[in-house]
Amino acid sequence: MFSKSTEYALRATLYIAQKGSEEKKIGIGEVAKAIGSPQSFTAKILQSLTKDNKIICSISGPHGGFYMTDKAKKLPVRSILEAMGEDEFLDKCVLGLDKCSESKPCPMHSKYKIIKKQLIGLFETETILNLASNIKAGEVFIKLK
C-alpha cells in the first residue's frame, strides 16, 4: 500500500511518540533498531519529517535525538502520509484517471468510493498518540521478526 519510506516513517513516528518526550529524546540508532529499519535511510526520512512539516522535533549533540510535542502526537496519521507525499492516493482513482468523478466515473468508481471513504476515515480519525498508546500497552507491535 505504501512505499518503504512511508512504512518506516509511520513506524518510526509511532515509536518516537511512544518512547520519547522533550525530556527523553530518542537517538536514531535506537529508533532504527526498534522498528527494524536501515539506520541511515531512516535518518533521512526523519530529517524530512522535522523539516517544514512539524511532526517530529530533533536536537543535535549529546542527549540530543528525536521527540514529539504533545500537540504533534495528536495529529492524525494522515499528516504523516501528507508529509511523505503519499496521501494523494486517497484522492486517486483505482484506474489512475485524474478526472474520475461522480459525473464521469471510472468502472470501479461507485464500488471503490465506499471503501475509499473508510480509508480516509481511518487515516484521519486515528491519531499518532492513539496508535502509539496501544504499543505501550503491549497490545500491538511495530517490529516483528
Add this chain to the structure above:
Amino acid sequence: MFSKSTEYALRATLYIAQKGSEEKKIGIGEVAKAIGSPQSFTAKILQSLTKDNKIICSISGPHGGFYMTDKAKKLPVRSILEAMGEDEFLDKCVLGLDKCSESKPCPMHSKYKIIKKQLIGLFETETILNLASNIKAGEVFIKLK
C-alpha cells in the same frame, strides 16, 4: 494505489474486453489512444499479459491485434493484479510488517482488516466483463481529459 503499469493494464484490458473479440482484434495503437497511455509502454504491458498468464490473446500480422476469450473476460479483476504482480498488497500490512497477524498485530491491524476484506472482495467479485459492459453502456469511462 497501483503503479502506472497496473493502471494501464487495467484500462487496456477493459478496453479490449469491451471492444474486441476473436473476430475483431484491436491494435495496440487503438488501445493506447483509447485509454490515453504511451503506446510502446502499453505494448510491453500487454505482452506480459499474453505470456504465461492467459488474460489476453494476440495475433501478429495484418488484421492481427489483441482480444480476449469469453472465458478470460469472466476472470475477476484480481487476476490482472496477479498477472502484474501487484496483488501482494492485499496481503500486506499498512506498516509493512511481514508477520503482522491476528495474534501479533500492528497498530493499524484491527481497523484496517475490515477495509482490506472489502478491497479483496471488490477485486475478486468484479469481473473484467462486468466492468467492461458498463463502459459499453456509456455509464463509465476509461479515459478522461
Add this chain to the structure above:
DNA sequence: ACAATAAAAGACATGTTTATCTTTAATTAA
C-alpha cells in the same frame, strides 16, 4: 577552548519504474 556526541547534509551506488526507439518475427494478401 576542547573533546565527545548526535543529527544534518551531501556524495555515491544499486535497482526498479516508466518510458522510447529499433529490429525481428509472424501473418496476410497480392
Add this chain to the structure above:
DNA sequence: TTAATTAAAGATAAACATGTCTTTTATTGT
C-alpha cells in the same frame, strides 16, 4: 515470393526509490 502489417523482442535512457558512507554542523560537558 514479395510487400505490407502487426505484435514481439531487445537496447537504451531518464527518473525515482532505496540504501550506504563520509563530512559537516550543532550542542553539551569538561
